[in-house]
Amino acid sequence: MGQLNADACDVCIVGVGGLGGIMAKQLASAGLKVVGFERGPAPMHEDYAPRDSIRFLIRPEQLEWVRNEPTTTRKKTGDKSRLQYRTSPLNVLGGALLHWTGQSSRYMPADFKLFTNEIESGNAERAGADLTGYDIIDWPLSYNDLEPHYERFEWEFGISGEAGANPFAGPRKRGFPLPPLRHSARMKLFLEACNKLGYHPYDTAAGILSRPYRPTEPFDARIPERPACVYCGHCNFYGCHVHAKAATLYTTIPVALETGNFDLRTRSKVFRINTDSDERVKGVSYFDAEGQARELHARVVILSAFVFEHVRLLLLSKTSRGRFAKGLANSSGYVGRNIMAHGDVRAMGAFDNYIINGFIGPGSAAMRIDDFNGNNFDHTGLGFIRGGTIGTSGDGTPVARFDVLPPDVRPWGKEFKEFYTRHYTRTMDLNMQPETLPHKDNRVDLDPHHRDRWGVPLPRVTFDFHQNERRLQKFMASVGEKIMRATGASKVWSEEKGRPNRWAGGTRMGTDAKNSVVNKFCQTHDIPNLFIVGSSVFPTMAGYPPTATVAALTYRTAEYILAQKHWFD
Amino acid sequence: MDSINHRANVLTPEESKILAAIADRIFPRTETPGAVEIGAVQYIEIALAGDYAVLAPVYRRGLRAIERCAKAKFRRAFCLLSEAQKDEVLVDFETGAVPGFKLAVDFFEMVRCHVLEGVFCEPQYGGNRDMIGWRLVDFPGQQFGYADAYINKRVDLEPVAVDSSKPQEK
Numbered sequence: 001m002g003q004l005n006a007d008a009c010d011v012c013i014v015g016v017g018g019l020g021g022i023m024a025k026q027l028a029s030a031g032l033k034v035v036g037f038e039r040g041p042a043p044m045h046e047d048y049a050p051r052d053s054i055r056f057l058i059r060p061e062q063l064e065w066v067r068n069e070p071t072t073t074r075k076k077t078g079d080k081s082r083l084q085y086r087t088s089p090l091n092v093l094g095g096a097l098l099h100w101t102g103q104s105s106r107y108m109p110a111d112f113k114l115f116t117n118e119i120e121s122g123n124a125e126r127a128g129a130d131l132t133g134y135d136i137i138d139w140p141l142s143y144n145d146l147e148p149h150y151e152r153f154e155w156e157f158g159i160s161g162e163a164g165a166n167p168f169a170g171p172r173k174r175g176f177p178l179p180p181l182r183h184s185a186r187m188k189l190f191l192e193a194c195n196k197l198g199y200h201p202y203d204t205a206a207g208i209l210s211r212p213y214r215p216t217e218p219f220d221a222r223i224p225e226r227p228a229c230v231y232c233g234h235c236n237f238y239g240c241h242v243h244a245k246a247a248t249l250y251t252t253i254p255v256a257l258e259t260g261n262f263d264l265r266t267r268s269k270v271f272r273i274n275t276d277s278d279e280r281v282k283g284v285s286y287f288d289a290e291g292q293a294r295e296l297h298a299r300v301v302i303l304s305a306f307v308f309e310h311v312r313l314l315l316l317s318k319t320s321r322g323r324f325a326k327g328l329a330n331s332s333g334y335v336g337r338n339i340m341a342h343g344d345v346r347a348m349g350a351f352d353n354y355i356i357n358g359f360i361g362p363g364s365a366a367m368r369i370d371d372f373n374g375n376n377f378d379h380t381g382l383g384f385i386r387g388g389t390i391g392t393s394g395d396g397t398p399v400a401r402f403d404v405l406p407p408d409v410r411p412w413g414k415e416f417k418e419f420y421t422r423h424y425t426r427t428m429d430l431n432m433q434p435e436t437l438p439h440k441d442n443r444v445d446l447d448p449h450h451r452d453r454w455g456v457p458l459p460r461v462t463f464d465f466h467q468n469e470r471r472l473q474k475f476m477a478s479v480g481e482k483i484m485r486a487t488g489a490s491k492v493w494s495e496e497k498g499r500p501n502r503w504a505g506g507t508r509m510g511t512d513a514k515n516s517v518v519n520k521f522c523q524t525h526d527i528p529n530l531f532i533v534g535s536s537v538f539p540t541m542a543g544y545p546p547t548a549t550v551a552a553l554t555y556r557t558a559e560y561i562l563a564q565k566h567w568f569d
Numbered sequence: 570m571d572s573i574n575h576r577a578n579v580l581t582p583e584e585s586k587i588l589a590a591i592a593d594r595i596f597p598r599t600e601t602p603g604a605v606e607i608g609a610v611q612y613i614e615i616a617l618a619g620d621y622a623v624l625a626p627v628y629r630r631g632l633r634a635i636e637r638c639a640k641a642k643f644r645r646a647f648c649l650l651s652e653a654q655k656d657e658v659l660v661d662f663e664t665g666a667v668p669g670f671k672l673a674v675d676f677f678e679m680v681r682c683h684v685l686e687g688v689f690c691e692p693q694y695g696g697n698r699d700m701i702g703w704r705l706v707d708f709p710g711q712q713f714g715y716a717d718a719y720i721n722k723r724v725d726l727e728p729v730a731v732d733s734s735k736p737q738e739k
Binding site for chain 2: 053055062184185188232241242357359360397398411414420425
């Protein structure tokens, strides 16, 4: 690691996880002096690789990566907030990409234009949707703006998939670098069921290597070769023991360190972004690994520390007077507003005479349909807009699946034992990821009562699903049940109330500085040398996981910063 | 993990007996072993001395409430009740019908989950003795990987347990 001037650099990255790990490589490779702060440790192989479900699934709050940085949570203003330990963000070098499932879907072109396509077009009215309380705008960029950056993400990390298999996907210049993963029993059943129903099943784009892979030119050939997935099934919430999973820890971060331009400071926590005037940020204040408060000067500051921390830092960094009295980059008052999370629902099936062996992984080896995603189906009279992707899931060790029970089976006693011993290997799930719209009551702010162990106020999450989500979730569960029945399952049931999963919003992007925080380059409207990358910039969230899109935005933002050569003269 | 061999003394022998009697109703011995033989009680006691230490007082209060409820309903200690009577007490907890103990539902749900964790955990945590829990459901454990997708066929591999607290050979 290059020894840089201890207290000044070109670019300071706050949070070296999935996105900070991409950003560091892009900027340090171009010769900029980069300092990266990661509040968690640099994990060793034995810290993340064990196939240990008690450690990673049952007791994650015991992990240093989780327990030091809780949020608080409540459903609505006026409720008492309660501490909540979350596994996203993951406070560790490499972040949540270390333990993600790997579902690498690009958004569809129409996902970037909700105001135009849903409201202005009259679609919401035809659907009979009640959009009271929602605050919907278009993204300030299009699918085509992101396409080359999606491509870079897919080819640097090695995404497995099949181009052209999903008729609803946007156009792409290049296929996938790797073929789809091996098909499992649940993929086979889902494929047959969807074909029978006339839907359009395809292999999920997966951030898991189906074959050994190393990027070649024109992509970054410095990224080391990695082996193919061994299908161990310890994937979602675990680190990958063979490094087949797309994670920055063993791809872009080592390359960034190799450049000699990247000064990585782990167990170092930024608690304030400093300004030198009403125009620009001048760096950050942080606690170093010994707990000492220190300051760093930087020409550019980039936040890549996940939704909650972005809002928290901007609000913590307010000045006593002047332009930043409400927090940094908050002249619009939009910092913390319109947070979103998918309301995942599940449909489940148990088979009397078909063995699924759902513990064989990985979770992102899945078949999927988008027939009920976005605006791909007729919403007339349905009472809601939008949709979500539907795919197979149901991986998990026995300690993680004893609640996957038909509603008529008591969850304990002889009856439970009989069901579970017979059916643990004979159940499968469908996972629906219904889109949640930005709502004015859903926000992050600073908790007035709870502080972390450094005495800094915790981010408080106020979130609930509203009318459009409730109707959509119920609808998605019913579609899931229909597909499950078509697989031939002997028993089918579903959960139709969503659970919040995959967060977005809070520092949304837009063209109008009056109702958004960043522009289409993830640059704050108010402060030209302050950038925010991550799903917090999403104005709307689509019915897919955010990962491929946030990675693409990060590559694009890096390109923009590197084009501003005069900043670094 | 040394602690497996020293039973942690968070619960008294009496409390431990009540917990075992509950565990045996959650995942009972039938023609195959139940939670107690599989080591679920040991799993919970080790956890209460470590990661779940904060829950120890809840356990003590809950186990006392179980005993009180058994005596109020049937005038006998919980451990001495018939299986049907024990289940009646547990259903009262499961449904929150226990006067004077507001935590009944949460307590039951917590114990239910912990017992089943003890049946199906990685053996290094003190439960799932001899991988019996895994064998019962046909789960082959912490396999390095699977060379076959095993579509509609039983996985015929001998189960594997890997102790993640010990250094692994690569």
